[in-house]
Amino acid sequence: MVAVAVVVTAAPDLLLVTDPNNRGYIELPGSLTHRHETPEAAAERVVRDRLGLTLPAGRLVGLDRVVRPNRSVITHIFATGPLTRRQISTVNLRNTRDTVRILSTVNALPLLPPRSRARADSGLKALSARTVALLGTGATPPNDRSSARTGKSKGAAPASGQAGAARQTTVLVTSSAVITDRQGRLLIVRDNTTDMWSLPGGSPDTAVGETPQQTAERYALQGLSQPTSLGQLLGIDWCHDPSRPVQVHYLYGGEAPAHLRIDGAPCPQSGPSERKFIPPAAASTFLSPQDARRVHACLTARMAETGALELHDDHPRSRLPLLLPAADRSPTTPTKQA
Numbered sequence: 001m002v003a004v005a006v007v008v009t010a011a012p013d014l015l016l017v018t019d020p021n022n023r024g025y026i027e028l029p030g031s032l033t034h035r036h037e038t039p040e041a042a043a044e045r046v047v048r049d050r051l052g053l054t055l056p057a058g059r060l061v062g063l064d065r066v067v068r069p070n071r072s073v074i075t076h077i078f079a080t081g082p083l084t085r086r087q088i089s090t091v092n093l094r095n096t097r098d099t100v101r102i103l104s105t106v107n108a109l110p111l112l113p114p115r116s117r118a119r120a121d122s123g124l125k126a127l128s129a130r131t132v133a134l135l136g137t138g139a140t141p142p143n144d145r146s147s148a149r150t151g152k153s154k155g156a157a158p159a160s161g162q163a164g165a166a167r168q169t170t171v172l173v174t175s176s177a178v179i180t181d182r183q184g185r186l187l188i189v190r191d192n193t194t195d196m197w198s199l200p201g202g203s204p205d206t207a208v209g210e211t212p213q214q215t216a217e218r219y220a221l222q223g224l225s226q227p228t229s230l231g232q233l234l235g236i237d238w239c240h241d242p243s244r245p246v247q248v249h250y251l252y253g254g255e256a257p258a259h260l261r262i263d264g265a266p267c268p269q270s271g272p273s274e275r276k277f278i279p280p281a282a283a284s285t286f287l288s289p290q291d292a293r294r295v296h297a298c299l300t301a302r303m304a305e306t307g308a309l310e311l312h313d314d315h316p317r318s319r320l321p322l323l324l325p326a327a328d329r330s331p332t333t334p335t336k337q338a
Contacts, residue, residue: 001073002171002248004042005030005116007061007123008051009081010088015108015120016081017101018050026101026108028116030075036246038238039076040310047080052094053087055080060308061123063233064115065136067209074173074212074248076236077119079127132233132308134213172247175212176201176291177220177230178298181256186280186295188287189223189272197286199251199295200272212250220254223275224262230254234298235309251298290314 005028008016017026029050033042043057058080066073083091091100105124109117122133176199179187188197200223204210210218213230220228230252239247262275278285280299284292293314301309309316 001071002033002039002042003030003073003075004033004039004046005064005075005077005119005123006043006046006058007077007079007120007127008047008083009079009105009124010102011082013105014082014102015105016051016083016091017103017108017112019099019101020050025113026103026111028112028120032073036240038310038312039236040078043076043078043080051091051100053083053090055087059127060132060236060310061126062119062133062135063212064119065211066115067136072206072209075119077123077133079123130305130307134211134233136211172203172245173212173250174201174203174247175216175219175250175252176294177216177223177228178234178251178253178295179220179224179228179230179256180253180280180299181260181277182258183277184280185277186283186299187220187223187256187275187277188283190274192273195273196288198288199291213252216250216252223272224256224260226257226260228254228256232302233308234302235294235311237294237311237314239313249294251294253298253302 007028010016016029018029019026029046031042031046033039034045037045040057044055047053047055047057057078059078060076061079062077064075064077066075088102091102094100103111109121112120118135122135126133177187178199181187187200189200190197200219201216202219204212204215205218213233216230217228220230232253233250234253235251237247237249237251239249256277262277280295283295287295291314294311297309297311297314297316301307
């Protein structure tokens with residue numbers, strides 16, 4: 001399952017949070033994605049429905065994976081803002097039920113449930129550092145809301161987006177490793193079964209609860225014969241074919257060790273039948289059109305240092321806008337929207 005959470009900032013150093021059921025605790029605006037809805041579109045819907053504002057989803061600042069006995073949820077964390085004074089006024093006018101609150105970040109973070117607090121804190125730090133935070137590494141208990149209650153009521157509220165659960169569909173998650181060497185060449189591997197060239201990658205090992213990053217690193221290990229850290233999320237491709245389940249494909253980047261030599265070296269027994277480095281310009285010669293477009297988009301974004309891309313059917317929908325933290329903007333400067 002896929003969900004979104006949105007960190008909405010307002011200058012100076014303010015955070016918009018919601019109390020959706022007016023029951024005395026706050027949350028980040030969020031929701032499960034609807035059927036055939038991309039995470040970016042879901043984030044825009046949440047901001048529109050909860051805050052009454054039409055804003056772009058903003059910048060992808062984090063991914064959080066939660067594994068529970070009967071499901072696995074990957075939450076895409078977006079950051080948008082800071083809001084202008086006019087937008088804040090619009091929120092206040094529509095907030096007749098007191099379900100939206102504008103709090104200082106310092107005051108808001110301690111009131112959020114632990115998992116939402118981690119998402120907001122890591123997301124704001126990633127926004128400032130112009131990177132993507134990776135949260136969640138395995139089985140995680142449900143949110144402990146005890147620290148977020150203000151004493152108005154007892155009991156937990158329904159999870160955000162629960163009402164739309166019936167509209168969910170199966171989502172397939174896959175990952176690839178975009179690995180380059182010091183000459184800038186791209187690692188590709190030949191599949192044992194299909195005899196086709198591709199990026200190292202595939203489906204997660206659900207038996208051990210792999211994250212998308214761990215999946216990419218496992219396939220990178222098969223391609224390089226040694227562990228490789230893939231700490232940079234380059235892009236997320238939302239693939240939709242009406243005749244098939246929705247697929248979310250994660251692309252993680254990394255560099256091959258300087259001393260590595262794979263030309264002529266035997267492949268691991270459980271790995272690909274062949275592997276080699278090629279110039280990125282030759283990607284379309286060896287790879288499928290889908291992988292070639294992904295590689296081109298992700299390597300271009302990495303060189304431009306624009307952060308992770310959101311792709312739709314291997315085409316960039318739009319380069320996620322680079323938003324500065326509220327502290328770096330004037331309160332009266334309008335938000336530039338894509």
